[in-house]
Amino acid sequence: AQSVAQPEDQVNVAEGNPLTVKCTYSVSGNPYLFWYVQYPNRGLQFLLKYITGDNLVKGSYGFEAEFNKSQTSFHLKKPSALVSDSALYFCAVRDSLHRDKLVFGAGTILRVKS
Amino acid sequence: DAGVTQSPTHLIKTRGQQVTLRCSPKSGHDTVSWYQQALGQGPQFIFQYYEEEERQRGNFPDRFSGHQFPNYSSELNVNALLLGDSALYLCASSLWGGGTGELFFGEGSRLTVL
Numbered sequence: 001a002q003s004v005a006q007p008e009d010q011v012n013v014a015e016g017n018p019l020t021v022k023c024t025y026s027v028s029g030n031p032y033l034f035w036y037v038q039y040p041n042r043g044l045q046f047l048l049k050y051i052t053g054d055n056l057v058k059g060s061y062g063f064e065a066e067f068n069k070s071q072t073s074f075h076l077k078k079p080s081a082l083v084s085d086s087a088l089y090f091c092a093v094r095d096s097l098h099r100d101k102l103v104f105g106a107g108t109i110l111r112v113k114s
Numbered sequence: 115d116a117g118v119t120q121s122p123t124h125l126i127k128t129r130g131q132q133v134t135l136r137c138s139p140k141s142g143h144d145t146v147s148w149y150q151q152a153l154g155q156g157p158q159f160i161f162q163y164y165e166e167e168e169r170q171r172g173n174f175p176d177r178f179s180g181h182q183f184p185n186y187s188s189e190l191n192v193n194a195l196l197l198g199d200s201a202l203y204l205c206a207s208s209l210w211g212g213g214t215g216e217l218f219f220g221e222g223s224r225l226t227v228l
Contacts, residue, residue: 034216036219041224042221042222043118043120043204043219043220043221043222044157044204044206044217044219045219046216046217046218046219049216090156090157092156095159098162098170100145100147100162100170100206100208100217101147101159101162101170101172102157102159102217103159104156104157104158105156106154106155106156107154107155107156
């Protein structure tokens, strides 16, 4: 079965510093990987996805993610964090058998302090 | 371009009651999926509707049922509510057969069961 793990419940970073939110995955076959962000009392917003191709994927709001097949990781990164980036981030993998069924990690809270 | 809309945004029910949640997909989309997000957890897939039929189902009991209408909108019904059904219910829309699994989410309906 497909699964993702987000090993950190919370990540703290100072404004202007680079940030990384970690995600590892377990899939059978080629992985379809996603990052979503959730602000308080809001739905999920799509940030970026990896399907195939370049291992560095660029997404919304200056975020990017690095796909590493050998380490089965898909870490979310941003070169310079903003206070407004503070939110809950979810990594997800598409189910191998069922289109549109995403399997989500437990989420990582990102806190950016000024 | 209207995004995914859900109603109601908040509701409170008591154990044993029934609830209906509604969703209108993003313009141009024909497929609706429902997810349950319990407090502190990632969203979990409930089921998916396309062409007014349930196409995929997650690990949820039969108390959870749904419907899709000819205009692609959808309802989620939960019968015999339990305290554990308290959660944020997210609707996601997509285009059947198109794209690579990216879902567009609504803001959710927060259900509290007392």
